[in-house]
Amino acid sequence: MTQFNYDGLFADNAPVTTRAANRHARYDFAVAYPDPDTLPLDGLADALRVALEREGRDLAYYPVAAGYPPLRELVADKLRRDRQMDVSADDIVLTSGSGEAINMLIQALTNPGDVLLTEEYVYLGTMRQMRLWGAEVVGVKCDGDGIIPEALDETIQAQTAAGKRVKFLYTIPTFQNPLGWTMTLERRQRTLEVCGRHGVPVLEDDCYVDLRFEGEDVTSIHSQDDSGQVLYVGSMSKIIAPGVRMGYLVAPEAVRQRAVSFKSGGVNQFAALAIAEYLRNNMYEHIDDENRALRVKRDAMLAALGEHFGSRAQWSRPEGGLYVWLTMPEGTDLAGFQEQSFREGVGYYNGTMFSPEGNGANLARLCFGHPTAETVAEGIAELAAIFERNGIFSG
Ligand SMILES: Cc1ncc(COP(=O)(O)O)c(C=O)c1O
Structure with missing residues (x-):
């Protein structure tokens, strides 16, 4: 049989992904x-059994768009306790990994040609998604303390002078991927101040924050702002496993409403049940x-x-x-x-x-x-x- 021809049917922004099968060096x-x-x-298997016995029959329903409420409660508690964030479960949307959260926020905020700022070296997955949606990605100079505020200011000014719209700064302030440093509190505050002055929101990706085995935590950028300028994403990939595909975003209502429209339904409730039950008793x-x-x-x-x-x-x-x-x-x-x-x-x-x-x-x-x-x-x-x-x- 001849194959159906899709030529001419693809969306303009649909790239061909030829991801080689995962190759691993020795x-x-x-x-x-x-x-x-x-x-x-073992802990996840036990937790899943307990949760299914208690509320497995609810799997007959489609999950709510923001995701399994008890897991959102648990995440909100954790963010209040560990990241000093003033949030409740209602501020949180569960996503298929934080990658999806980042992608939803990019889509909600970016038109082709907009500029999105990142640290001068940045997580590949985010850069890929930004480009997929037509953004121009511009790196901002950093040193061992994080983003250099003067460089941030100059970059925003230069982009604006060139007629570009800077839509947001994406930062991984804790155990930056790939650079490894943690941004100091002073730099977090100055990053906020510079961005605030230019009307630029900050997307804080905190997915590595729990993997601290030395030194003192630095509080979240989100906790330093009460105006809604900071969007925040986190992940279960680093504290449980990437394969569970569970992450979340925290954003003001106007942003959440738009971001959620780029998501098809709530997250996997089966995974959410097991994760919530497991973390409730075993997280730390x-x-x-x-x-x-x-x-x-x-x-x-x-x-x-x-x-x-x-x-x-x-x-x-x-x-x-x-x-x-x-x-x-x-x-x-x-x-x-x-x-x-x-x-x-x-x-x-x-x-x-x-x-x-x-x-x-x-x-x-x-x-x-x-x-x-x-x-x-x-x-x-x-x-x-x-x-x-x-x-x-x-x-
Ligand atoms: C900085 C950063 N953000 C987000 C992600 C995406 O993680 P996930 O979608 O598994 O939560 C990764 C993955 O390595 C990452 O390094």
Whole structure:
């Protein structure tokens, strides 16, 4: 039979996604997965059984658009307690991962040609979605304390002077992906102040906040504002697992109403039941277990970098999250070498992949979440050996 021809039927903004099947190097520092050994599988199974026995018959109904109310209550309690946010369950919409929340907000706020600001290196998934909706993504200069307020101010002014409309700033202020730093309180306040002065809202992506294994929490940007200027997204991917596909957004009513129109129905109630029941009894204990394991892996990565890279590179020392950010001398081409390194057994993502402007060929993100500490140490030794063999250390 001849195949039906779709040519001429596709939407103008429907890109062809040719995502290769997930490829994993022998030592895989590219992907940002959690450790499968720390997933709370027994706890989730028990929680699911309890919740289904109690209210499984409700699965006969379609879920409400904002998602399972008890999970929204639980999230609101957590945000009040841990992030000092003045929110209730009504301010929250559950989403299929925080990726969907970000996507809904992008769609609700962006016309083609609008400018969306991000940190100078930014989570790939967000950048992809922004571009899909026709936004121009512009990175703002950062240092180890976060976004540089003067650079933010200048960028907004320059874009405005060029006739562009800056729709929002997207920031990952805690354990930034990929840079790893946490923005200081002072920088959070100044970011808000600069954006406020220009009428620009802030979308705060706090998905890594619970993965702190050292140092002190810095309060949310959201808590520093009472005007509705800050939109907030969070995720269950990092405290339970990406496979549960559960996240949430917090936004003022006018934004929520528009964002929700880009969502087809409520979230998966089956998953929401299990997650709410599990977290109600186990959340902080589980997070502590997870962070103990992550800390050992981070230490293994830092020690191995010290041993095998020594003075030939610099790297971040994150207090939480899943990433170390590697800086090789200017001129080193980690972008061009990425595929070869993968083939020789070590996967990483180079800086250009995270940069709206395509900068950072000498930089790389190394994730320590998924492999064991022993594998992390072996993999870093192997990466150094691969760099040595291929002349990467000599520039
Ligand atoms: C900064 C950031 N935001 C959002 C996401 C999306 O996560 P999810 O959709 O699984 O909640 C990720 C995934 O790695 C991320 O790194």
